[in-house]
Each structure stands twice: as C-alpha cells, then as structure tokens.
Amino acid sequence: MTERTQQRYEPQAVEAKWQAYWEAEQTFRTGDDTAAGAAKPKAYILDMFPYPSGAGLHVGHPEGYTATDIVARFRRAQGYCVLHPMGWDAFGLPAEQHAIRTGTHPRATTAANIANFRRQLKALGFSYDWSREIDTTSPDYVRFTQWIFLKLFERGLAYQQEVPVNWCAELGTVLANEEVKDGLSEVGGYPVTRVPLRQWVLRITAYADRLLDDLSLNEWPASTKQMQEAWIGRSRGCEIRFAVDAQAQGAGKEPLVLEVFTTRPDTLFGVTYIALAPEHPHLTALTAPGQAGAVAAYVEAARHRSDLDRKAAKTKSGVPLGTFARHPLSGEQVPLWVADYVLGDYGSGAVMGVPAHDERDFDFATTCGLPIKHVVVREDPGGAAGASASTSPQAAVCEPGWLVDSGAFSGLTSDAGGEAIAAALEAKSAGQVTVQYKLRDWVFARQRYWGEPIPILFPVETAGDPRTGADYRIDYSQPIALSASELPLTLPELEDFRPGSDPAGALARALDWRFVQRDGRWFARETNTMPQWAGSCWYYLRFIDPRNPECIADPAKLKAWLPVDLYVGGAEHAVLHLLYARFWHKVLFDEGVVPTPEPFGKLVHQGMILGEVEYGVYRDAQGQPVSRADVDLRAEPPARIADGAAVTLEKLDAAEATKNKRGDFVLANDDGVVLEARAYKMSKSRGNVVSPDEIIEAFGADSMRLYEMFMGPLEATKPWNTQNIQGVRRLVDRAYQIALNADRTLRIEDCPEREALTQALHRTIRKVTEDIEALRFNTAISALMVLTQTLQDLAAVPQAAAETLALLMHPFAPHLGEEMWACLGYPPSIQSVPWPTFDPALCESDTIEVPVQINGKVRGRLTLSRGLAEAEVLAQAQSLESVAPHLEGKSLVKTVWVPDKILTLVVR
RNA sequence: GCCGGGGUGGCGAAAUGGCAAACGCAGGUGACUUAAAAUCACCCGAGGUAACCCCUCCUGCGGGUUCGAGUCCCGCCCUCGGCACCA
Secondary structure, eight states: OOOOOOOOOOHHHHHHHHHHHHHHHTTTOOOHHHHHSSSSOEEEEEEOOOOOOTTOOOTHHHHHHHHHHHHHHHHHHTTOEEEOOOEEOOOOHHHHHHHHHHOOOHHHHHHHHHHHHHHHHHHTTOOOOGGGOEETTSHHHHHHHHHHHHHHHHTTOEEEEEEEEEEETTTTEEEOGGGEETTEETTTTOBOEEEEEEEEEEOGGGGHHHHHHGGGGSBOOHHHHHHHHHHHOOEEEEEEEEEEOGGGSOTTSOOOEEEEEESOGGGGGGOOEEEEOTTOTTTTTTSOGGGHHHHHHHHHHHHTSOHHHHHHOOSOOEEEEEEEEEOTTTOOEEEEEEETTSOTTSTTSEEEEOGGGOHHHHHHHHHHTOOOOOOEESSOOTTOTTOOOOOOOSSOOOSOOEEOSOGGGTTSBHHHHHHHHHHHHHHTTSEEEEEEOSOOOEEOOBSOSSSOBOOEEEEEEESSOGGGTOOEEEOTTSOEEOOGGGOOOOOOOOSOOOOOSSTTOGGGGOHHHHEEEETTEEEEEOOOBOOTHHHHTTHHHHTTSTTOSSSSSOHHHHHHHOSEEEEEOOGGGTTHHHHHHHHHHHHHHHTTSSSOSOSEEEEEOOOOEEEEEEEEEEEOTTOOEEOGGGEETTSSSOEETTTOOBOEEEEEOGGGEEEOTTSOEEETTEEEEEOEEEEEEOOTTTTOOOOHHHHHHHHOHHHHHHHHHHSSOTTSOEEOOGGGHHHHHHHHHHHHHHHHHOBTTOOGGGSTTHHHHHHHHHHHHHHHHHHHHTTOHHHHHHHHHHHHHHHHTSSSOBHHHHHHHHHHHTTTSHHHHHHHHHHTTOOSOGGGSOOOOOOGGGGSOSEEEEEEEETTEEEEEEEEETTOOHHHHHHHHHTOTTTHHHHTTOOEEEEEEETTTEEEEEEO
16 A cells, blocks of 8 residues: 545635636636537527525525536536526515615525525536526516517417406405415405406417417427427317306397306217306306396305315315206207306306216206206117116216217217307307317416516506696506507615505506606506516526627527527426426517527436435324324314324434334334324424525535535425435545545556446446436435445556546546546636547456346356357356256256346256 | 336435345444544444344335346336327
8 A cells, every 4th residue: 555645625615716716717708609500500598587585595406416517527528518507587476575674685686596596506516607697587588578478469479358356355365376375365364355456468378279289399308398288278179158047147138048068069968057156257147037046146255255165175165057058059048057167267267067978067056956967878789779778877977989869970979969059050050169278368467566577668647747636537548558669667676665555566656667648648557566477487588698789689598599409407497497498488489589499408307305214103192102103194283183182293313213123113112003204395483494504504516516416306396405425525525535546647448447447437427327317416426426435445546547537537626626626637627628539348347146046046156258159158157066057957948048138047 | 197206224325137235425343532523443224133244134015027126027006207189
C-alpha cells in the first residue's frame, strides 16, 4: 500500500466555491446563436416551475429538479445545446390570503418567497440558466399573458357567461366546491347559495377532438393520457327530440320540444319517463300549474346543494311536472319529471329514463314508482319479431343484446337496432347521431386581486363621473378589447385586499383604476382576474426568449427549441395544467405563433417522497395497547371492535417494533399487539416535513442529490430516511479520495489489473450512459458505487481511471465532479469536457461463468470461453463433479443451451 | 363502483422469461485508536445440520403456460393514487 492522503471532503466549502464559480463564469448560460444554428442538436429540458410558497422548498421539489439537472449536464457533455431554465408561478391565493390577514402587499410576500426559493435552488447546484429566470407576476410577463387572452377573444374562444358559483355573502367570497359542506361554508359555517355570476369562459371544448387525438403525438405515461381522455370524455350517441304535449303549455306559445342525449338509442322503446335537471331552462314552462309549488320547492332545495353534495347523495329523488311528452317513434305518452341526478351542464340537461337498462334510471324508477319496460334481452330471441321480454329482474340489464318489444326494430342486435332507430329518427327530423363531451368550457375568471387583470373594457352609461359617486350602468354585453399597445394592464395599488360584499371582487373598489374616460365617454375595466393556471399555460415559450420586448418569443427561436424534449413534474398536474397548456399551445399554433401542434414531447412524473416511516400503537383510555387487528379504523375516532371504546394512536420508537412471522409489525415485548407502521405524506400538521436546508447543512448538496436519486425509481412513491444518506455520503468521500490520490503518471496499460480495470471502466460508462438516457438514476449510482469500490481496491489508481470516475459522477454530484477535476490537475469546468465513450467489445471478458441447471436447480458452474457449441458444453457439464451424481441412473430427456448464458438439463 | 400503479430480506431496493436479493442502510465481528467517532476488512433471507460442507424452502394468495416464472396468462387478497350519477 502506498501512503494515501486522508483528507476528508468538506461539502460546505467546496460547494460554495463552485457555485460562486458557475455564477461568475455563467457556465450554464444557453447560447442563443447555437440554438438557432443547426450545428449542435438541441435539448429543451424543463421542470414544472414552482409556486413560491412561504414554506420554502420541500424535498419533493429537488427530486424532479435533480433528475432534469442530471440529464441537462449529461446532454451538455454529449455536445447538445441545452435549454434548462427556471422561473416562478407567482400569482396565487396564499399570497393574497396573507395580504388579507396582515396587510402585506402580495408583491412583497411573493418577492421574499422567490428570493428564498432561488437561494435554495442555487444551494443545490442546479445548472439553470438563471439569466432566463421569469416570474409570471412581472409586468413584462403579464403583458403577453394578456396578449394571448386577446387572441383568444379575437377568435371567439373567450366569452362571457352567467355561471352558477357558490357565493357566501357572509365571507364575501366565492367558494370552491370542496369548501362547501351541506350548504354551509366549511370555514365559519355560513350559508352558501348557488348564484349565477358573470364570468369569462374559454371555449376549450372547441378543441376537444384535437386535444384527444393529438395525445398520440406525445411520449407520455399511459396513465396520464388515459386521465386526459377520461376528462375530455368523448362519447358517441344520439340526440332525440320529444315533442311536449300541447296542454302542458299556455295558449299561444310555440310548441316546446325536449331534447335528450343517449348513448343507447337501441333502448328508446324502453323509455318510461323523461327527467330534467333542476337547472333546465324550460323547467317552469313545462310544469303543470298544479305541480308548480312542488317543483319550485324541489329546485330551490337543489340550489342550496353544491355539485359535490348532489353527487354524494345515495338515493335518487324527483318530482313529477304533471305534463307529458310524445315518444317520437311509438307516439306513446311519457311523463316528465325533475330530478337532481340529471346534470344541468352535460348533454341537454335532460335524459330519457330507461329503467330496465340503466342503473341510475332503475334506481330512480324504483324509488319513484315508475314502470320498468324491458326492450333488450341477453339471448337472441331467434329473430322473431314480437318476442317478449322476460319479467322484471332485480336490476337493470346494461349490456347490449337483442331488441324486443321495440316495434319494427325487434329482433335486431343492440348495435344494428341503435343505428336503425337513429336513422328512423333522422328521417322524421326527431333526432340525429351526435358526439358529447364531458369536458366543459373553462371558467377563466376569479373574483380576486392577485392575478392577471383581464384586458377588457365595457361601455358605461353615466351622468357624471363614476369615480366620484355618480350613478352608472355598465353594459357587459359590449366587451371591448384593449389594443396590444395598451398592454400590460397592471394591477392598481390597494391596501385592502378583501373581496368585499360585491361578487365582482376587490378590483371593483379601485374606482380610479376601474373607470377610464375616452373621447369623452366612460368605460369600466373588467374587475375579475385570471386564474393561476394562466401564467403556467405558456411559460415554457417565454423561456425560449425571455426578454423579447416585441413578442412572446422570436419565431426562429421557437422553431429551434420546440417542442420541450423532457418535461418533469408531479402527477397532480396530469389533467388540468397539462390540458390547459396544450389548449393554449394549439390556439397559438392556429395563430401561427408556435410551429408545433403539441408543446411537450416526453413527460415524466416524479413520484411522491413520503415522510419517514412511523410506528404507532393503539391504546385505549386506560393506556392498554390494542392490536391494530382489533381496531375499527373506519370509526371516527378509531375504536376497539369488541366494545366500541375509542383508541388513540401513539408514536413509537422504531426500536420498540419488530416483525413477526406473519409479516406484521408487533411490539417487541408483546407480539400479540400489531402495530401501525407506514410512511405518511409530508405535511406541516404531521410534523414530518424534511427541509432541503437541513439536509444540505448536514450532508452537502451532492449527497442530497445523490440520495434522492438513489432512493428508488424516479416515478415511484418512496419514504424518506435521513439515515440512508450515509451510503451516498460515503460514496462522495471515496470518490474524492480516489481523485486526490490518483497516480498522475500511471497509465491503465501499465496496471497489473489492466484487463479487469478496462472492462470495469467501459461497463460502467455503458451502464451510466444508458441509465441516464432511461432516467434510471438509482441503478446508475449503484454502478458508480461498484466502480468506486473497484478503484479503491487498486494499489494505485491510474489518472485516466480517476478521470472517468469524475466525468461519470459530475451530472449527479456536480460540485464533487468539479473538485475531482481540479484535483486531477485540470482547469474548470468539467462541464466542458466531452462525455466518455465505451467500446462494447471491451465491456465483455473472454471467459464466462455459466451455471448448469438440472431440473431447474443450479448444480454446478462452468468456466468457458465464449461461443462454444452445445455438445462441447454438455460434455464438460456431465463431467463436473457436482453435476455427475445428479445424472446417475437417470436418462437425459432434454438439453437447453442458451449460448454463453445457461445450460439446463432435464432428466428423469 | 370504475381506471391506473404497486406488493421481493429488518429497511430502501436490483433483476432483456435464464444463478432471486446487485447497490445501499441498519446490525454483527475484526483492524486502527488510550477511548470514541470516522475509516478499512469480513459476515449478514428463513429452516435443517449447526464447525464446515451440504440439503430444503423463499418474490401477497391459488391455479396455469414453459426445460425454466419475481417477470407471461387466469382467478383472488391487500395497498397507494385518480375518477366517480357524464345518460
């Protein structure tokens, strides 16, 4: 052994040094010239940018950011021109609520939070091009968010509509569905009513088909695509019109026609009622005078229930309208009902009730005593027209089958019958084949302060100056877009950020801002603001050319960089953010602004990082432990099953838990008591949140990065364990020692272990390269650990071997990489050094060890040279000392030789 | 209820249908040290034998395909996410 320097690696000092170097040298600045040129291939590697919350970075953030950073550094080393930016999704409710509570301007809160987030990200050594940093609240950015809104408006994709919202007068605010419980606000328990409010709405439904079809262009997780498909919810069916009986309506009115949508036109002859949603526009007109009171009461009750409440209701209810419609084909009378299981905003807000063949209709008909008529049977009735349906079973028959009791259509299959019925309806102008979507237009207005103002003016009728108290009337039917040159429209300064008693929001009180005079006429600004989604819908475009004062980004640069090559972010954005951004992108594509139909090529969701595993024991009021198996966990609070006594969960030290034979964790001193042992989502209230700051302080940023990547597959949900960081911390130290002690003059060819060493190096290069490409960072790090061990075991490490280790290591542990490179005598930065390459021939050794299996069990091993024939291998195997006894007295039935892999003998 | 992901040592995990448990944590033994930490070396799924060799069993459960299954097929159980009256 030669004398080795044992100088411990000091992450704090080393990391600060290289972070300062990168900042001073702008090591990671993306060159625009190269971006446009075709000389280098491009890689646009993007993280979902964060909302800079007051709580600071959470260990979940750096997981995705580290993954993209590794890929970014790897691609740069491979000669790609890399765009790897970061910014802030900085509008949002928390800053506004903080403002309401404390009077601090949201801008101040936001700026402080951004500064903290930026500090934390820089401490992790991410290779962002910070010169491209953007903030969705800056006027430069808002200007183009508003510009895109104007494009949507010009194209008729932004319109105003009265939308029912959950208005709480007491709190002076509009609540989300989740915030309403039993008609009362979750906070304070004040009454909530569904009131129609004028809102801006984006016509995303116009793009439903393209949003669905173009999913195939993207390399996305199948589950995410499926979620978007389900969200869009395209279904083919039939619109059917039922004429309403004349006596239902007052004299002299147009005869009303009721339209319903169904995916099962084959069941049309099984209709026994028609149900309308409580929100149906013609409900009053269709109600018989005798039922008006009952119907009005039902509708009023429904108005006080939020959508969620309504959907949670188990039993169905409804009230008859006392009027009837005519079946379009049979001419039979069908009663009309109002029922809140019918959704007002899907289809036409009315359904044809076919209790025999739809579960919901079955439930409704059963509760309300409506008849059930079977028109589809499971077995082929033999084509005999007029064959009769079997008697009423206990449940609806929802599968397709053969039609019966359906007039001329009896005997047809559901498919053929449905088509024939649709055709018959079409011939009578009583219906047609159509497509419906679950996707609804996007309510794009919030009654908030801290958001992008909507750049719209409305004419005002007034006798004086509306800013000083003159009466006025705003004509919302005449929206006037600001011109692009008037952008950005910035927020007025306010001191009171509360929404107030006017649903129009806080901005309505900023009279000087709200009312403007032009050519002697008064106009009022829109006082709603955009939702938080707006900024994140196009930020990936702005990163391409973040300081462009003329437009979103230079068209040539957009062409050079789009689409995003790798997009990493949480699965919680699988639907909304990713759908909204795709929608805007497609609008901009139609507008000729962006050159691609889709924004994000490859998408990956990093998994959630849970808190440390917690052990807990249930105890009753006397403090006696209760086995988890004896606890009813559904009870609130959890209770002992035997007597219903409440039990509480008490935290235990891991040392007090042990695992029994059945695989349950039990008390170490009482194995009859099964424990609760699991990891929970990190949350402030649980007190299991780990901050990157404390980890960096204790172990260094490189160890933090390595640990998060080593924990398991990027996409898996994984429990945090601070103790496990030791493993990667040791790797960092060992790798550093290798660089420190490398023999500058020793060549690999002169090593006694040259063959094994060459193979180890080439194999590791191959493994790490392939694993980074496939985002398998955990196994790449494992390979680096193996190589480190190999080098550490050498009497002397050749310079070239240490260089390879440094190069392979630096995307994962960039500060260590730079430090090793410096130790090896090179000037910075290691980022500018080409990625090492491997020779496949050098990854394999000449001799191989092959197991010999007999009836599926390994009985011996052969050391062979490559490429031997089966007969040769078999002969060698049979003579093996460990194999021969197993063949004795048996006959060899079969031999399977997987070349250079395994030999299997089957004997009997 | 429906749609997805997952279930492998004490723990995090690895394994193109081909030697299950690589790599790491924890634990154990030893070296170094006045001592501890750090570092280094070795051991480390369960059972039988128990000193070693060796043998048997083992990837949630039950079947199947195959010379061979953690991996593929069928049927269950558990768990984590998402959606949920969409006619």
